[in-house]
Amino acid sequence: MATKTLEARFEHLSVKDEKEIGNDRTYGKQKGSLSTAVSLSGLGAAQLNNSNRSHLLKLALQNTNDNKVNSMNVPASPVRSSQGARVSRNTDENGEQRTSTSLSEPSVPRELHLGMFEIGKPLGKGKFGRVYLAKERSSGFVCALKVLHKSELQQGGVQKQVRREIEIQSNLRHPNVLRLYGHFHDSKRIFLILEFAGRGELYKHLRKEHRFPEWKAAQYIAQMAAALKYLHKKHVMHRDIKPENILVGIHGEIKISDFGWSVHAPNNRRQTMCGTLDYLPPEMLKPGSQDNYYSEKVDLWSLGVLTYEFLVGEAPFEDTPVMTQRRITRADMSVPSFVSPEARDLIKKLLVLDPEKRIPLDDIQRHPWIVKHCVKEAKRSSGSSKDGKA
Numbered sequence: 001m002a003t004k005t006l007e008a009r010f011e012h013l014s015v016k017d018e019k020e021i022g023n024d025r026t027y028g029k030q031k032g033s034l035s036t037a038v039s040l041s042g043l044g045a046a047q048l049n050n051s052n053r054s055h056l057l058k059l060a061l062q063n064t065n066d067n068k069v070n071s072m073n074v075p076a077s078p079v080r081s082s083q084g085a086r087v088s089r090n091t092d093e094n095g096e097q098r099t100s101t102s103l104s105e106p107s108v109p110r111e112l113h114l115g116m117f118e119i120g121k122p123l124g125k126g127k128f129g130r131v132y133l134a135k136e137r138s139s140g141f142v143c144a145l146k147v148l149h150k151s152e153l154q155q156g157g158v159q160k161q162v163r164r165e166i167e168i169q170s171n172l173r174h175p176n177v178l179r180l181y182g183h184f185h186d187s188k189r190i191f192l193i194l195e196f197a198g199r200g201e202l203y204k205h206l207r208k209e210h211r212f213p214e215w216k217a218a219q220y221i222a223q224m225a226a227a228l229k230y231l232h233k234k235h236v237m238h239r240d241i242k243p244e245n246i247l248v249g250i251h252g253e254i255k256i257s258d259f260g261w262s263v264h265a266p267n268n269r270r271q272t273m274c275g276t277l278d279y280l281p282p283e284m285l286k287p288g289s290q291d292n293y294y295s296e297k298v299d300l301w302s303l304g305v306l307t308y309e310f311l312v313g314e315a316p317f318e319d320t321p322v323m324t325q326r327r328i329t330r331a332d333m334s335v336p337s338f339v340s341p342e343a344r345d346l347i348k349k350l351l352v353l354d355p356e357k358r359i360p361l362d363d364i365q366r367h368p369w370i371v372k373h374c375v376k377e378a379k380r381s382s383g384s385s386k387d388g389k390a
């Protein structure tokens with residue numbers, strides 16, 4: 001089935017709650033033929049060996065289906081969310097209020113639930129979530145399923161950020177922004193159905209290559225500029241642009257991810273590698289700076305840091321935490337001589353202390369360094385398609 005059709009399919013699914021789907025319950029034993037029990041806690045089945053796994057997962061997911069309550073029978077009172085999506089509030093038998101969000105207005109509402117997905121290999125683990133490759137059973141649509149434990153979100157005090165991430169990301173549609181197709185939850189977990197980024201984290205590619213050649217860096221920055229232009233037009237500022245928050249699609253295209261996490265504790269790897277401050281713009285370091293003291297221009301500063309790190313292999317203000325802060329507030333950095341004059345020019349136009357004086361996104365797309373590498377690439381690929389090459 002064509003991708004477009006499959007995506008459309010997700011857009012028309014309404015999101016409903018489940019009763020105890022995949023609760024920390026042990027499956028398998030009740031099916032006498034199996035001696036091994038599968039716990040779906042944290043989708044722990046991923047730790048099973050391959051021969052058992054697919055069969056047991058099938059059984060476990062089938063079981064969750066058997067236990068599913070048809071929540072569509074529960075009377076609901078529709079209200080509007082801040083994003084204009086229709087939100088229904090139902091009360092379950094435990095008195096727990098459950099909320100379901102309809103992303104669009106499907107003529108025949110369908111619910112999302114774990115049983116719709118075949119769970120594959122783990123893709124990674126974040127501070128609060130585990131991410132699995134998954135396939136929607138009826139369409140074969142491949143996606144990434146992110147599982148967040150409500151108790152962990154609560155402990156970390158990040159429920160609001162997750163809610164914001166869901167609200168923001170589910171309304172974004174751009175080739176360089178990771179899609180969030182939908183979400184659902186049970187009493188313990190929240191499941192996010194995400195676009196699968198086949199080539200994984202950009203951060204890992206950068207560490208492996210140490211630094212990118214100029215043509216590659218320029219193409220990534222052009223894609224970032226296009227994505228940020230789209231986001232800023234929608235009044236969304238990312239505020240946490242860094243290689244760890246960028247994924248790579250199957251065709252090598254970048255996908256910005258991690259929305260609504262700007263106040264989220266930074267990734268451990270970066271803490272241990274080079275501190276947590278590297279991408280912070282000077283206006284966010286000012287004492288007492290609040291959300292409303294800075295604008296979407298913060299993303300331009302981070303784009304400058306990103307351009308530098310792509311080309312040099314390390315961030316421009318990398319130092320001890322105190323020195324990094326000091327150097328950021330003075331824009332104190334030097335670009336190594338192996339970086340081309342055009343790239344250096346763009347970095348210097350982005351890493352400007354006054355947010356209003358940073359080069360605008362439109363001008364980035366017209367900058368000689370971007371034009372040089374992206375036009376060449378466009379010509380190369382149109383030439384190869386004329387030749388009938390892939």
Ligand SMILES: Nc1ncnc2c1ncn2[C@@H]1O[C@H](COP(=O)(O)OP(=O)(O)OP(=O)(O)O)[C@@H](O)[C@H]1O
Pocket residue numbers: 123124125126127128129130131144146178194195196197198200201244247258261264266267268
């Ligand atoms: N859509 C996706 N496609 C492919 N891999 C993914 C996808 N989403 C996440 N991953 C992988 O799973 C890992 C964990 O992702 P997750 O979003 O939970 O955490 P994170 O953003 O890396 O870290 P943190 O939670 O600390 O911000 C990622 O680092 C990435 O390797």
